[in-house]
Amino acid sequence: xxxxxxxxxxxxxxxxxxxxxxxxxxxxxxxxxxxxxxxxxxxxxxxxxxxxxxxxxxxxxxxxxxxxxxxxxxxxxxxxxxxxxxxxxxxxxxxxxxxxxxxxxxxxxxxxxxxxxxxxxxxxxxxxxxxxxxxxxxxxxxxxxxxxxxxxxxxxxxxxxxxxxxxxxxxxxxxxxxxxxxxxxxxxxxxxxxxxxxxxxxxxxxxxxxxxxxxxxxxxxxxxxxxxxxxxxxxxxxxxxxxxxxxxxxxxxxxxxxxxxxxxxxxxxxxxxxxxxxxxxxxxxxxxxxxxxxxxxxxxxxxxxxxxxxxxxxxxxxxxxxxxxxxxxxxxxxxxxxxxxxxxxxxxxxxxxxxxxxxxxxxxxxxxxxxxxxxxxxxxxxxxxxxxxxxxxxxxxxxxxxxxxxxxxxxxxxxxxxxxxxxxxxxxxxxxxxxxxxxxxxxxxxxxxxxxxxxxxxxxxxxxxxxxxxxxxxxxxxxxxxxxxxxxxxxxxxxxxxxxxxxx
Amino acid sequence: xxxxxxxxxxxxxxxxxxxxxxxxxxxxxxxxxxxxxxxxxxxxxxxxxxxxxxxxxxxxxxxxxxxxxxxxxxxxxxxxxxxxxxxxxxxxxxxxxxxxxxxxxxxxxxxxxxxxxxxxxxxxxxxxxxxxxxxxxxxxxxxxxxxxxxxxxxxxxxxxxxxxxxxxxxxxxxxxxxxxxxxxxxxxxxxxxxxxxxxxxxxxxxxxxxxxxxxxxxxxxxxxxxxxxxxxxxxxxxxxxxxxxxxxxxxxxxxxxxxxxxxxxxxxxxxxxxxxxxxxxxxxxxxxxxxxxxxxxxxxxxxxxxxxxxxxxxxxxxxxxxxxxxxxxxxxxxxxxxxxxxxxxxxxxxxxxxxxxxxxxxxxxxxxxxxxxxxxxxxxxxxxxxxxxxxxxxxxxxxxxxxxxxxxxxxxxxxxxxxxxxxxxxxxxxxxxxxxxxxxxxxxxxxxxxxxxxxxxxxxxxxxxxxxxxxxxxxxxxxxxxx
Numbered sequence: 001x002x003x004x005x006x007x008x009x010x011x012x013x014x015x016x017x018x019x020x021x022x023x024x025x026x027x028x029x030x031x032x033x034x035x036x037x038x039x040x041x042x043x044x045x046x047x048x049x050x051x052x053x054x055x056x057x058x059x060x061x062x063x064x065x066x067x068x069x070x071x072x073x074x075x076x077x078x079x080x081x082x083x084x085x086x087x088x089x090x091x092x093x094x095x096x097x098x099x100x101x102x103x104x105x106x107x108x109x110x111x112x113x114x115x116x117x118x119x120x121x122x123x124x125x126x127x128x129x130x131x132x133x134x135x136x137x138x139x140x141x142x143x144x145x146x147x148x149x150x151x152x153x154x155x156x157x158x159x160x161x162x163x164x165x166x167x168x169x170x171x172x173x174x175x176x177x178x179x180x181x182x183x184x185x186x187x188x189x190x191x192x193x194x195x196x197x198x199x200x201x202x203x204x205x206x207x208x209x210x211x212x213x214x215x216x217x218x219x220x221x222x223x224x225x226x227x228x229x230x231x232x233x234x235x236x237x238x239x240x241x242x243x244x245x246x247x248x249x250x251x252x253x254x255x256x257x258x259x260x261x262x263x264x265x266x267x268x269x270x271x272x273x274x275x276x277x278x279x280x281x282x283x284x285x286x287x288x289x290x291x292x293x294x295x296x297x298x299x300x301x302x303x304x305x306x307x308x309x310x311x312x313x314x315x316x317x318x319x320x321x322x323x324x325x326x327x328x329x330x331x332x333x334x335x336x337x338x339x340x341x342x343x344x345x346x347x348x349x350x351x352x353x354x355x356x357x358x359x360x361x362x363x364x365x366x367x368x369x370x371x372x373x374x375x376x377x378x379x380x381x382x383x384x385x386x387x388x389x390x391x392x393x394x395x396x397x398x399x400x401x402x403x404x405x406x407x408x409x410x411x412x413x414x415x416x417x418x419x420x421x422x423x424x425x426x427x428x429x430x431x432x433x434x435x436x437x438x439x440x441x442x443x444x445x446x447x448x449x450x451x452x453x454x455x456x457x458x459x460x461x462x463x464x465x466x467x468x469x470x471x472x473x474x475x476x477x478x479x480x481x482x483x484x485x486x487x488x489x490x491x492x493x494x495x496x497x498x499x500x501x502x503x504x
Numbered sequence: 505x506x507x508x509x510x511x512x513x514x515x516x517x518x519x520x521x522x523x524x525x526x527x528x529x530x531x532x533x534x535x536x537x538x539x540x541x542x543x544x545x546x547x548x549x550x551x552x553x554x555x556x557x558x559x560x561x562x563x564x565x566x567x568x569x570x571x572x573x574x575x576x577x578x579x580x581x582x583x584x585x586x587x588x589x590x591x592x593x594x595x596x597x598x599x600x601x602x603x604x605x606x607x608x609x610x611x612x613x614x615x616x617x618x619x620x621x622x623x624x625x626x627x628x629x630x631x632x633x634x635x636x637x638x639x640x641x642x643x644x645x646x647x648x649x650x651x652x653x654x655x656x657x658x659x660x661x662x663x664x665x666x667x668x669x670x671x672x673x674x675x676x677x678x679x680x681x682x683x684x685x686x687x688x689x690x691x692x693x694x695x696x697x698x699x700x701x702x703x704x705x706x707x708x709x710x711x712x713x714x715x716x717x718x719x720x721x722x723x724x725x726x727x728x729x730x731x732x733x734x735x736x737x738x739x740x741x742x743x744x745x746x747x748x749x750x751x752x753x754x755x756x757x758x759x760x761x762x763x764x765x766x767x768x769x770x771x772x773x774x775x776x777x778x779x780x781x782x783x784x785x786x787x788x789x790x791x792x793x794x795x796x797x798x799x800x801x802x803x804x805x806x807x808x809x810x811x812x813x814x815x816x817x818x819x820x821x822x823x824x825x826x827x828x829x830x831x832x833x834x835x836x837x838x839x840x841x842x843x844x845x846x847x848x849x850x851x852x853x854x855x856x857x858x859x860x861x862x863x864x865x866x867x868x869x870x871x872x873x874x875x876x877x878x879x880x881x882x883x884x885x886x887x888x889x890x891x892x893x894x895x896x897x898x899x900x901x902x903x904x905x906x907x908x909x910x911x912x913x914x915x916x917x918x919x920x921x922x923x924x925x926x927x928x929x930x931x932x933x934x935x936x937x938x939x940x941x942x943x944x945x946x947x948x949x950x951x952x953x954x955x956x957x958x959x960x961x962x963x964x965x966x967x968x969x970x971x972x973x974x975x976x977x978x979x980x981x982x983x984x985x986x987x
Contacts, residue, residue: 073979114877180922181910
């Protein structure tokens with residue numbers, strides 16, 4: 001599919017340009033800044049909807065490809081394009097950002113222009129990461145993304161924000177630099193940074209294992225997988241609501257996207273050799289982190305740990321493909337696991353974003369994230385209570401919500417791989433239900449906990465709008481996931497075939 | 505040498521240097537007749553001189569490697585590029601320093617004259633084709649710098665720094681000269697091309713050659729400020745008046761690169777694999793480790809930037825030790841980008857200072873975002889660039905170097921380099937943290953520079969971004985000038 005205008009470049013550069021404009025205007029006119037941010041993010045959303053409408057779901061080839069020479073000396077190109085994996089993630093990014101802008105509308109009093117600008121620039125960079133077809137362009141955007149996030153957590157975050165943001169930056173930076181070495185190594189072998197060329201590059205098993213390890217480190221930190229997850233709870237707890245939403249909804253997805261775009265197709269043999277490692281780590285994340293979530297006292301931390309557990313499904317769904325093919329020879333079963341991983345990513349983007357927004361709503365009123373400070377919120381905030389319960393159910397994977405589809409597909413696919421994988425993964429459904437419902441019970445239900453809760457105001461129109469839109473998306477995806485699955489199907493089928501072809 | 509044997513070509517070859525020397529003498533003499541309040545004339549004349557030198561260099565630039573002055577002097581595309589960049593760096597340093605010196609009443613003609621002589625030293629070094637010319641350039645540069653560090657004569661710390669620099673620098677120069685004399689002894693020539701040919705004929709591990717080489721590496725490492733010959737760097741950077749630190753950290757690094765390239769690559773290239781590669785490897789790795797780790801402990805930004813310089817030097821040396829064209833290109837590219845970043849970094853220190861307040865403590869950057877969002881953004885770009893985070897130019901410099909070392913199969917060097925740049929990121933992030941996350945304790949307006957400096961400093965910051973978004977041009981230029 002091709003349009004006569006560079007839609008992907010618009011998606012990348014429109015928010016960045018608006019962000020830079022916003023920085024130049026500064027805080028002199030706060031109202032103008034907010035409307036500019038909202039206008040730019042909504043316009044980006046409209047463009048992303050055009051992208052979705054024009055996308056041709058019958059093919060696995062890259063669409064809307066744009067290519068310009070960039071750096072002759074490194075043979076790096078400015079190449080953008082989307083397929084069934086990246087298109088939904090781009091739409092998700094464009095969908096979440098306006099919600100974050102609206103959520104921060106009046107809440108952010110300190111330097112609102114810089115706040116909005118940071119999110120707009122971040123949006124452009126994240127869309128760029130998903131759209132980049134040149135590994136060097138991908139890497140540049142991937143790292144550049146850290147800068148606005150570093151500032152967002154550090155400037156508008158909680159009391160321990162400096163510790164959290166430095167930890168976030170250094171952790172992810174350390175993870176990524178080895179990926180850079182791997183990319184340069186492959187460039188020296190093949191003379192190209194184009195991702196398609198890297199996927200076609202013949203590599204020995206030893207090379208693949210080293211490259212796979214470098215990628216694993218980069219993506220595992222981002223996902224994050226146990227045991228390199230420790231930056232996430234800190235970053236989430238300290239980040240402002242908008243920062244937590246973007247972090248959980250989109251930035252974590254970059255890790256999952258990286259596995260699908262780089263690790264699996266570029267180093268298929270190493271991935272096959274080492275799939276047990278990723279599966280083990282995923283299952284640990286799913287089970288152990290589920291238990292950790294159970295004992296959290298801080299709502300944001302609880303959701304952060306639940307994110308890690310849910311992202312475990314993504315990595316599990318991506319890497320069981322080899323076992324499925326080994327056991328059953330069925331490529332369709334393998335595709336089902338990847339389907340589940342992708343749906344889980346989109347669904348988790350919506351659900352975790354919504355939950356962080358819910359906590360933000362409470363935090364704005366009470367300035368506390370401690371579960372113990374709440375109780376019986378539903379008595380004073382019935383509308384809020386309804387939304388919170390819905391999103392909690394989605395988080396627990398209740399059928400009819402988006403959370404169910406992804407987890408169900410992954411568990412179903414796991415049965416083809418190994419009974420125990422499926423068993424352990426299914427255990428977390430119970431665990432997930434336990435910690436989320438217990439959270440809801442303690443915060444939302446019961447008698448009014450204290451006089452602060454008694455004075456709470458229910459959602460205002462702005463908050464209702466944001467949560468309402470997310471609720472519709474969660475239900476729509478849960479009840480009718482077919483459009484999303486159809487869009488991804490040809491790309492994922494091609495990916496599975498690529499994974500099964502040895503490079504040796 | 506018989507004067508009659510000087511040809512027209514010789515004169516054209518050295519035209520920029522001869523013009524610079526003449527113009528510097530004019531500045532030196534003219535300045536004697538100026539009162540303090542007319543000192544801007546000296547400043548203006550110096551800038552005109554630099555413009556003239558850059559123009560002559562560009563106009564007489566040689567596309568082919570051309571040797572003159574009986575084999576002692578060379579002009580090639582590399583020398584043209586380095587000379588023009590050096591002129592620009594000196595001009596920017598003069599511009600940044602002017603206001604600072606003026607308000608502290610130490611705006612003397614000496615600053616400009618010594619700066620111009622230092623530039624002459626750099627240019628001679630850049631064009632040197634014999635051991636003697638090289639040494640001449642090194643010494644002219646070094647003597648000017650010693651004097652510049654001490655030039656605020658009532659400042660005790662500066663005087664101490666100058667003495668330290670002078671004593672250590674003299675020992676290093678001695679080592680360099682000793683090494684050169686031994687190389688001359690075993691190869692029988694001072695001319696770099698002949699040295700190279702002679703070295704090619706000798707068996708690997710020729711003891712005399714290696715003996716001389718060791719001393720030469722010591723000299724080169726000292727001039728770069730690489731570990732373990734780095735001890736002067738933090739003290740001199742800290743002790744010298746900030747405009748001198750600024751000067752010292754920028755253009756002379758181009759001279760150090762030229763010294764390393766002419767001496768090690770062009771002269772002693774044949775003993776790369778069997779001789780200096782391992783020595784430079786040790787020096788480079790030690791520099792990256794020590795520079796990045798020790799910088800974390802600094803509370804003074806000039807000292808912090810000094811240690812950061814040491815780590816950057818380590819990266820430049822990584823490029824050189826590769827010994828391939830790609831390696832020299834990467835080192836050259838790194839040097840030029842480092843010069844741009846360093847000018848910006850010390851320029852920011854100058855901008856924040858005012859009379860009686862040096863702004864050289866890290867704490868002085870607290871809350872800069874609230875005081876001046878624009879210059880906080882400039883510093884943010886500089887810091888992320890130095891840390892090697894894309895999309896800023898520092899990232900491409902590191903990438904080019906890493907590519908060069910991977911190309912010669914040194915995976916471990918690449919991994920050490922990237923791992924320590926993560927360590928390094930920590931202290932650059934700390935500056936960003938101070939500027940953005942903390943509230944200011946000092947609400948005074950920035951007054952460390954005039955309008956011209958602010959414009960150039962802003963452009964300096966934007967250059968870091970622009971060269972990062974479009975690195976192709978400068979990379980291609982570097983690739984073209986390295987044979």
